[in-house]
Amino acid sequence: MRTDLDILLELNRDYIRSVQASDVRCFDEILADDFLCSTPDGSLLDRKDFLKQTAVPVKISNLQAHDVNVRVMGDIAIIHARTTYIGPDGRMGAGRYTDVWARRGARWLAVSAHVTRC
Secondary structure, three states: OOOHHHHHHHHHHHHHHHHHHOOHHHHHHHEEEEEEEEOOOOOEEEHHHHHHHHOOOOOOEEEEEEEEEEEEEOOEEEEEEEEEEEOOOOOEEEEEEEEEEEEEOOEEEEEEEEEEEO
8 A cells, every 4th residue: 555655755756747848737636726836936826827837848957856855744745855957058957845735535735835946
């Protein structure tokens, strides 16, 4: 039987892959209706605006998550991680993110994301 940790690690991989691939369909499945995302430019996007932004192909490549730390607290989980990527100019970039997941019914759904760049 898969543990909550196994499920959340897989969802985290799906999330990162979906950012890189502009996979709106995957995000449509894993984002809660009340999802909010704080972006590196200080904007706060609701689910609809996040999906709209996701549909635009990203200009970065080789997005990877490192040092993934999953903390499960009952029906809430917080995932912290570091990212690296290659920018459109070919330079390496880095950042961090914090995602909050909530167990709703039998599923884990992303309810919040906060993204920074270094």
